[in-house]
Amino acid sequence: MSIAKRLAEEFQEVRPLLDRLRSLANDHEFLGTFKNGLEFVEWFKSFVSPVLRINYNTGAYWIRSTDIRGIVLWTKQGAWNEWAANSVLARAVTEYRDYIEPEFIPLLSHQMADEARHFYIRTKILTLAGESLAGFKPIEKWVQLFEFPLKCAAERLERPYFQAKFSGAFQTVELTATVQHRGVVENAHLNKSLWQGPHAKVAEALVNFSREIEDDESFHWSIAERAWAKYATTPEMRSEVLKCATPALELSTVAKIARIAAAEGVDVTL
Numbered sequence: 001m002s003i004a005k006r007l008a009e010e011f012q013e014v015r016p017l018l019d020r021l022r023s024l025a026n027d028h029e030f031l032g033t034f035k036n037g038l039e040f041v042e043w044f045k046s047f048v049s050p051v052l053r054i055n056y057n058t059g060a061y062w063i064r065s066t067d068i069r070g071i072v073l074w075t076k077q078g079a080w081n082e083w084a085a086n087s088v089l090a091r092a093v094t095e096y097r098d099y100i101e102p103e104f105i106p107l108l109s110h111q112m113a114d115e116a117r118h119f120y121i122r123t124k125i126l127t128l129a130g131e132s133l134a135g136f137k138p139i140e141k142w143v144q145l146f147e148f149p150l151k152c153a154a155e156r157l158e159r160p161y162f163q164a165k166f167s168g169a170f171q172t173v174e175l176t177a178t179v180q181h182r183g184v185v186e187n188a189h190l191n192k193s194l195w196q197g198p199h200a201k202v203a204e205a206l207v208n209f210s211r212e213i214e215d216d217e218s219f220h221w222s223i224a225e226r227a228w229a230k231y232a233t234t235p236e237m238r239s240e241v242l243k244c245a246t247p248a249l250e251l252s253t254v255a256k257i258a259r260i261a262a263a264e265g266v267d268v269t270l
Helices: 003-024 037-047 049-065 068-095 102-128 140-153 161-190 200-231 235-264
Strands: none
Touching: 003 049, 003 235, 037 049, 037 200, 037 235, 049 161, 049 235, 068 102, 068 140, 068 161, 068 200, 068 235, 102 200, 140 161, 140 235, 161 200, 161 235
């Protein structure tokens, strides 16, 4: 069985959890049981851990079986993702600046600098492999994913709702990326063929990058933790957060599986 199909089956098993999360977004009685925003954050991370495990596996399963072609395709989509993430952040702090809480402007600006550095490193990996982004077309699921955060947040152009909703969508994607990169780092040594021959340096560069970016993505997710801890203090706000975070979590997971399916040349139902 292909890796993408295996992951698609795992994803189908946790889909009821996402359905339950959507239901809880409308359950204000349940959302009122948390003592504060931080407790809500910790509950969310625990509740979605089965979905995060699949995101970990998208890195772990993939790196164990891929070859140089797979690394090139993975890195091309990844480079486009960094560009798209930076574009979303730039729009947020310019077009929607009036709705972003001032203390988060420096944090989002820091993240933009990180995304720019990530794009640079990914393109250097492509160069090392003798490739470039010329002519690359992103997978549609990833296009949809990066269109979603501002679309969802803009449904309520009020402070601090915009901030909490935007973080709910955009930073949840960063949470899934954190565990995916960990999956790559912790499993790359199991694919012996990557470390032999002329492309060993490409594999090394990819793993080193994944190790570095895991720390960055963890910081990016912490922006949501900070926003939720401060603002997700009422059932209404927690509901707004989940209505953006849940679709983002699903889209991000589906996009990762689609990325592997594209590299394998297989069709999967998601």
